[in-house]
Amino acid sequence: MRRRTTDGGFDAAQVRPWNDGLDGLAYGGDYNPEQWPLDVQLEDIELMREAGVNLLSVAIFSWATIEPREGELDWTWLDATLDRLHEAGIRVALATATASPPPWLTRKHPEILPRLADGTVLHQGGRQSYSVTHPVHRDYALAMAGRIAEQYRDHPALALWHVDNEIGCHVPRDYSDAAAAAFRVWLAERYGTVEALNEAWGTAFWSQRYGSFDDVLPPLVAPAHANPTQQLDFDRFSSDSLLDYYRDLRDTLRAITPHVPTTTNLMASTGTKGMDYFSWAPELDVVANDHYTASADRERHVELAFSADLTRGIAGGAPWILMEHSTGAVNWQPRNRAKAPGELLRNSLAHVARGADAVMFFQWRASKAGAEKYHSGMVPHAGTGTDLWRSVVELGQALRALGEVRGSRVRSRAALVMDYPAWWASELDSHPTADVRYTDQLLAWYRELWRLGVTVDVVPPTGALDAYDLVVVPTLYVVTDEGAANVAAAAERGATVVVTYFSGIVDEFDHVRLGGYPGAFRDLLGVRTEEFFPLLEDEAVRVSGSLGAFTADLWTEKSSVAPGVEVLAAYDDGPLPARPALTRRAVPGGGSAWYVATRLEAEGVAAVARAAAAEAGVLPGAPATEVDGLELVRRWSDDGTRSWLFAINHTDAEVGLAEAGTELLTGAEVEKLTVPPGGVRVLRQDLPR
Template sequence: MTTAWAGIPFGGDYNPEQWPRDVWAEDVKLMGHAGVDLVTVGVFSWALLQPTPDTWDFGWLDDVLDGLLAAGVQVDLATATASPPPWLTRAHPEMLPVTEDGTTLWPGGRQAYCPSSPVYREHALALCRQMATRYAEHPAVVLWHVSNEIGCHNALCYCDTSAAAFRGWLRGRYGDLETLNDAWGTAFWSQRYGDWDEILPPRVTPATANPTQRLDFQRFSSDELLGLFTAERDVLHELSPGIPVTTNFMVSEHIRQMDYFRWGREVDIVSNDHYLIAADPWNHQELAFSADLTRGIAGGRPWLLMETSTSAVNWQPRNVAKRPGELRRAALGHLARGGDGILFFQWRASRAGAEKFHSGLVPHAGTDTRLWREVCELGALLDRLDEVAGAVSHNDVAILFDWESWWASELDSHPSVDVQYLAQARDLHRALVDRGVGVDVVHPSADLAAYRLVVVPTLYLVTDEHAASIAAAAEAGATVLVTYFSGIVDERDHVRLGGYPGAFRDLLGVVTEEFTPLREGERVHLDDGGVGRIWAEDLRLEGAEAVASYSDGPVPGAPAITRRAVGEGAAWYVATHLTESSAGTLVDRLLDEAQVSAVAPTGPGVEVVRRVGDEGRSWDFVINHTDQPVTLPMAGHDLVTDEAVGPMLRVDAGGVAVVRSD
């Protein structure tokens, strides 16, 4: 990514407007002590910058930026449009978002606006112009930050303004009502539209809503939010050319409304917010998947971690604090997978407001704390790791991921509520990471030519073009693994007829006559010793060979895992959701067939990730999440300890290493 800084920046959201001015001098002094060199400023300051419709107050922000500049701290300056001020929503209540059941969401939190509201956009762009005009030449500003976590709380709005915008989007997609009626299958349940004005967002209905209508509303809503970003970005490019523009994505398992592959093409730098799920004792696995996916969104280029937490967050049911060493392990997990910058929310833990129990770089208890000492240690470590900046990943394995397929696969009235889009992808990613294998998580449209193993998990919705690309990868020599409930529908959510798995039937050499999903908690056993859950299929071979068959369950004797030789490669199919150990056994076989090697031999709880730089340099990140020391065959210079290591590397329980090899 093109940046105005060198190395790995360290810092976070800085909200001095929440504190008396006499705290500001202490802030910059402590930033220097901790090694902070980049902070995000102004995210939620609209009401202070524009206290009334006709007045502006930038004096305090001028002082903040000047103070940071004097201290050598660079600024990611927010456009402050993330949350409209009370005077605006009071004057224009029609701009407030509305839920699918007609409930208006009122001010008092944040993001109290409809993404389609022309009133909101007019005022947001006016503020954006004011910010860009005033600060385009300020030497502290090295990055523009549009809004904040766009769509976090208001991604789907069902108001009349949104309805009109949705109809306009549909006209652009389909052109005429005949085409729309065909795409939506409106002959079913007497839903045929004879006038564009008859079309509404998928509000609460007496029975299951039209699935393609719901899918299109997801697409529209993602595009509408993206339009807010690009409108501000274009103003910033016009008035402050040369300063890159970003907005913070939320690539995680609990945010699903934005198609970030589309968004990734529109930002100058991909940045992401990520928070560990405290309830998950193996939450580093979700972090690894999110970071690999974020790198995929960035087209393989490095990206910026815009927000994470030093310890507990404020919004989970049980806000568990990070234990000693966890802060460093999590930070290096992102850095290992391309996060060229580690920023936190926020600099100083708030004393008031909804996020007052959210951890900060400076905790409520101050600097005589374990957390502050770990913050300072992390800042010093990241300085030693500056040389890693710009390095990339060269991996032989790709997992395909698509937001549209995620949306479509979890619509109502499907064969089993237990089928969750992320589950299969996460399970297979975990099995690969546990074996020390690097993974790229990419869109189905990505160039697959460089991969030896291509994993296609639960790709329920797939276009003809993407299905052909996956088949071509197998023809060219890749081992392709397709899992259950893939290839079932086209982009209109219409079932591909002729037998499942639809788009992949010929590639895989199988035909499924009927799905036979399992009851809650039920297991099915395979004749190779494997165990499946959630799903089974009444499947027959049409050119493939059976690798394993069901020995019990709904269809005993039917093939459960199949393989077909394809060109120079092979296509595998798994017609159940394998348990963790069974999935691991399959992954071992696939890696062997595809001749994919690990960075270093490892096991569950120990990550080994490689980044590659120019002139043959590489850096191997070793992150030990277990309570036992590990020893790996690895030689070079460990940047964590600043010592030569090899031929064996020992990493203590809960420890980390970053080994440079020339």
């Protein structure tokens, strides 16, 4: 990879807070005035005031408008836009305008276009038509970022820099010649010698031994399965390359405006696996995330909660920015359905409940042309005489009422361990079954903890686990010695640790840990597996034991347990009758280690999750564990003397809570909190000092 700038003398203490100058929470979205005539732009200002907008992302896709021909720069429209927004009291997250290169650039330099693994070139005509590793594109992108920084370095509306946009969204993996050259440099830096590379990649197999780094290619389409460690390292390299692109742009901005914070909008969710966002977080002055629900998912609010908790985990528990979500339908799903009544408010405040200090949308005004013209906006095609606009204004009022929660944090006693390399490697080819999907178990266990009302932090394997009484480890196929020891230490400290199948199997080089599965966790769990017995399509087994009888599918294991390990459930039928399917080992130090050796149906996961949460002492009181569809989350002040209870009712029935305090959305003092059907209430509660 090729670093062109540096922030070697940078002092983080001089960076002002991203929400400096804002009163309370931030509210707004992407603003694209270049799509509209002046009269509409002037109307926008009045409507923004009505809605309570105070932060906008500007110039994300504006390169071709700013520089329609190479070297011809037009700042007049952007100058006027920022001046108008400042006059209206609206702060700006100003973009580098590099998210989509202008047509003249790709025509002049077609070599910057990215490629698929089969050699297909991805051409101009959409967006992100660039290779982040190509030096020509890097030069042009850094020059554009530098020009914008020089032009607006002292503008009073400038709150923070929005670097590029959803980096890696459309091209998470580039197989161009530029990427191949950068991959070789990355490998040389990682391994030092080609001999070390050969050892790590196991190249003695299939006569793949390399005599020089110059012989190495990305994992292109080949006659047979590509080397799995080569594939895993290319995933790591690609994530690092995209991050390196962000760093170069950020450092260009820092050199000119060292006081202005920088971020880029991540896409942390169960649908984005291309970037290891835990490694990105230290490079961001504030973590920002984009999230969109799937209209076909009837429990999409649960995936939303997971993604918000993941974003908070990436941010290390600090408040973060919801940079994009949608007011209604999007345009890119198979069937794009508008949100139900109240869903806009519930979605938005669920993100706030889980740590967001900003609620923003794509985009301010729905486009009348282009690929995203059917993507909803804060101002819809039908205008302001609509339910959607009234919901946008209502949300602005709610966020103003919740301004005091700014800066507060969520506290959790349960952790869900997530790892992007484990995600990448667990879904490689040539595995015991092609049907393992990493996020399947991740979301299955999260969902049941959500239903129990257990607030969860999503953390990496090497993250601090000291604060957690319950640690769930789903499908951690790749794990380092450090990560495995960290999980074991949590049980030795007294936590209840739950590990699921296909965990601990290989090290960071995708080498099998010999001696029996589950490899790195074999001693912790007291379980030794001789062979995997994945189930055939549509095959299922019965599992029964002290927690009940359940159906399971996809995966079974031929296992035995060490003395003292309790078999909580065994297979009743299938290829391994009477073999252990669920075990528990009491760990010296007071904790325990549970192993789930099959894919349980939802009822089975729920039973195990409840038992483990009860043992760990993290089950909340009623009604959180009694009302399916009631979401309860607390944010806390730094000193712990004040909390804000967010009660989000996803049901069609009123729910009463025996909680007293000040309800912020209505301003009422209550002795008992009532949450209307499909509604949200936020209760401020003070504790005696």
